[in-house]
Amino acid sequence: MDFPRIEGFTALASHPWAYPALEAVHIVGIALLLGSLVLVELRVWGAGQELPLRALARLALPVTVAGFGLVALSGLLLFAAQPNEMLGNRAFLLKLGLVSLAGLNAAFFHARGSLALNDAFARAQTALSLGLWLAAIICGRFIAYS
Incomplete structure (x- = not known):
């Protein structure tokens, strides 16, 4: 299925x-998203125990959400510029799958109350989160070369 070309996005x-600037916004969003997640994940894994986990998470969550917002908005615009090329790109499709899995993992992490439990399963969820996001970033880099 081919998407119709929209002149402004093409x-x-x-x-x-404009396109390189949009890519830069995408990278800033990734930095905000991953940087704030890593801080909370390190705390879940036992680093910085003098920092209250819930307070750190409350501080990090708006940064994480803002980063994801930048990534999602800039990603949609990057996609709209070349929809057919992106849909034919295996690295792009894999990236979308990984981001979806990361989102589901995050939703389950919060629904389960993993911050309050801070148990081995919560640590496994944060390790999975980090792995999924890093894999998505790697796939994002491969998009240009596929």
Whole structure:
């Protein structure tokens, strides 16, 4: 199935600075998302025990959500610039799957109350989270070369 080309988005892909600027926004979003997650994950794993876990999580959550918002918005615009090319790219499709799994893992982490439990399963969830996000980032880099 081919998506119809939308002139403004098609022009975005070939613009000399707009597309690279949008990629930069995407990377800033990734940095905010992953950086804030890693801090909470390190605390769940036992680092920085003098920091209350719930307080750290309350501080990190808005940063994580803002980072994800930037990633999602810029990602949608990057996709809209080249939808057919992206849908034909295995690295892109794998990235979408990994991001979906990371989102499901995060939803389950919070629904389960893993912050309060802070048990071995919570540590496993945070390790899975980190692995999924790193794999998604790697797939994102491979998109340009696939």
